[in-house]
Amino acid sequence: MMSEEASSAPTFDAVFRAKFLELLAWRRDVREFRTDPIPVGMFERLVEVACLAPSVGLSQPWRFVLVNDVGRREAVRRSFEICNQEALECQRGERAMLYARLKLAGLNQAPVQFAVYADQETEQGHLLGRKTMPETLMYSAVAAVQTMWLAAQIEGLGLGWVSIISPDAVNAALQVPESWRFVGYFCLGYPQHPDDVPALQRAGWEHRHNSSEFITRR
């Protein structure tokens, strides 16, 4: 196969680098949405950007399921309510009181909702890189989510990841192929309150630790 000719690489100047850091600092997991719709074609454009993410063997295993149907959305919301109640029951004392006050999903307001899956049987990529680590398909789908998260932020949109949910319940509601493994359910829309501090940090649940804590040297 002929290789595609490379176009000349752009340079990223100091202004861009500063803006990029701002983008990372202001990207939030959003749970409080405005209910107004997002522009027509925006979701598709965000998926297009997400498809630039790295993937094992260039397999692009991500699958986006846009959920517009009211009944299916309701089934997902019910699963969240049940799982969130169970999660609350695992907390004790003051933590339980704090947990009960947290808003952990924007399922009632978010104008756009979608699920992301990773196709475990895709032939794209011809199995490269995933023989010893099949979980790399999931990692690839998460890379696409992160790319979309940043692309949404640039558009002034917020994305919220909902994992307090039963994958089986979502799969049943969305009737996806058996070979698709659930990655997460997402809310998308304009945030009510743009913020450069994570909501869980504002709520006193957890705080960001210093990056030096995450480096091990051998």
Ligand SMILES: Cc1cc2nc3c(=O)[nH]c(=O)nc-3n(C[C@H](O)[C@H](O)[C@H](O)COP(=O)(O)O)c2cc1C
């Ligand atoms: C894999 C994953 C699952 C998550 N699930 C939830 C969730 O179910 N509910 C929620 O409110 N936030 C969820 N979050 C968002 C995190 O709480 C959030 O990323 C973290 O508190 C840091 O905040 P930030 O994303 O605004 O920087 C999830 C994030 C990730 C990466």
